Amino acid sequence: MATTGMQLLGLVLSIIGWVGGFLVCTLPMWRVTAFIGNNIVTAQITWEGLWMNCIVQSTGEIQCKVYDSLLALPSDMQAARGFTVLSVLLCCLGITLGVLGIKCTKCVGHPSLEARLARISGALFVIAGFLYIVPVCWAAHSIIRDFYDPYVAAPHKRELGPALYLGWGASALMLIGGSLLYAGSSPPGIPSSPTFSSGDSSPRRGGGAGQVKGYV
Numbered sequence: 001m002a003t004t005g006m007q008l009l010g011l012v013l014s015i016i017g018w019v020g021g022f023l024v025c026t027l028p029m030w031r032v033t034a035f036i037g038n039n040i041v042t043a044q045i046t047w048e049g050l051w052m053n054c055i056v057q058s059t060g061e062i063q064c065k066v067y068d069s070l071l072a073l074p075s076d077m078q079a080a081r082g083f084t085v086l087s088v089l090l091c092c093l094g095i096t097l098g099v100l101g102i103k104c105t106k107c108v109g110h111p112s113l114e115a116r117l118a119r120i121s122g123a124l125f126v127i128a129g130f131l132y133i134v135p136v137c138w139a140a141h142s143i144i145r146d147f148y149d150p151y152v153a154a155p156h157k158r159e160l161g162p163a164l165y166l167g168w169g170a171s172a173l174m175l176i177g178g179s180l181l182y183a184g185s186s187p188p189g190i191p192s193s194p195t196f197s198s199g200d201s202s203p204r205r206g207g208g209a210g211q212v213k214g215y216v
Contacts, residue, residue: 125178
């Protein structure tokens with residue numbers, strides 16, 4: 001029951017992380033306008049994401065436009081597209097294998113095969129978590145570097161958007177959930193904790209008594 005609960009907890013955490021990662025991939029809030037110097041009061045706010053950028057007017061109106069060219073994007077955003085899409089696909093495969101492999105579903109019917117599928121699912125979630133955290137950290141590094149660069153004009157400086165914080169949380173859930181799913185899916189016949197057989201290693205009293213009698 002403990003391993004089944006660990007499997008369920010790991011799968012649930014991984015699914016929540018996958019949902020958060022999907023939102024990170026689609027939300028245009030990776031970079032937001034930085035209010036520096038005379039730009040404290042502005043009529044519009046700029047959002048920049050992986051697929052589009054949006055302008056939020058002071059009246060509440062939002063206008064979004066899809067990027068015209070992939071090559072015009074910075075290198076970190078181009079890499080983030082590939083990493084996040086690949087991570088989403090790995091999570092979809094991991095969810096399918098996880099549902100088939102956890103013990104409470106009984107979809108496969110073979111315990112050894114179920115354990116193997118669940119372990120593969122956990123490994124896929126861990127890989128997907130790393131694929132998410134790499135572009136998020138890369139984008140955050142680029143934003144911070146440009147923010148403190150004196151050669152970058154103030155209107156072009158950006159701050160960390162909410163999508164980056166959500167990406168860190170989603171990747172952490174995938175890493176933790178995948179690890180729990182992998183650890184709770186031990187194949188049948190392999191105990192989750194080592195067991196030691198208590199052998200009778202103490203000398204027999206009868207033998208000692210016989211030796212004493214022989215000397216007497």
